[in-house]
Amino acid sequence: MFKARITxxxxxxxxxxxxxxxxxxxxxxxxxxxxxxxxxxxxDVELDTKDGLKAAKDLEAMCEKLLANTVIEDYHVDVL
Amino acid sequence: MFKARITxxxxxxxxxxxxxxxxxxxxxxxxxxxxxxxxxxxxDVELDTKDGLKAAKDLEAMCEKLLANTVIEDYHVDVL
Structure with a gap:
């Protein structure tokens, strides 16, 4: 399981x-x-996966698609 | 000048x-x-002071008084 904090x-x-x-x-x-x-x-997002690479890609995609408005916002992903 | 991030x-x-x-x-x-x-x-708070101790105290007081509802919320101060 991965825990990440997206700012x-x-x-x-x-x-x-x-x-x-x-x-x-x-x-x-x-x-x-x-x-x-x-x-x-x-x-604060918890991901049930063992694949770190997939988790990182998913987190990035979540930001682009839903969590951030990339026209006016920056995002930063920290895997905890 | 101090920059701090309060979460x-x-x-x-x-x-x-x-x-x-x-x-x-x-x-x-x-x-x-x-x-x-x-x-x-x-x-993200910028404080115009040279006194680190005062800055830390002020940031803590800001959280208690305005930024966080300590009944239901936790806060964390990072000086950058």
Whole structure:
């Protein structure tokens, strides 16, 4: 069995209103010196297979097809 | 300046309907052997300070006060 963590983040230059809102909220809570906040997603995926190569290929394909919008998002796969 | 990545994930045992939906969608897309999917959030935070200890304390406090719901979520801070 393989466990993987997929991290999906917005590409540089893509506006992140949610991150901006968090930035302002942190300022309002009294945290000074908060430069920038960007929000992304993580997916912890368990795969029932013994074939590491197939698992890696599948994880990549999952990102391309469903988990990330590759026009505006980058993804990174870590096998744990 | 400090860059940190905060990862917020649901605690074990907490239902994750979004993860379940992704699980089913991956099955429908033809990925077999997908065991479980859990979704979480990441926050990339930049802090304008030179004081590493203050930065670490601030990041922890941000999680407790705003970024994570500690009743149902765990958080992890990585300073990059």
């Amino acid at each position: 999906v983040t917005l590409k540089n230059g893509v506006l992140d209103p949610q991150g901006k809102a968090i930035e302002k909220s942190l300022g309002a809570l009294g945290f000074d010196g908060v430069g920038s906040v960007r929000q992304g997603k993580v997916f | 917020v994930t649901l605690k074990n045992g907490v239902l994750d309907p979004q993860g379940k939906a992704i699980e089913k969608s991956l099955g429908a897309l033809g990925f077999d052997g997908v065991g479980s999917v859990r979704q979480g959030k990441v926050f």
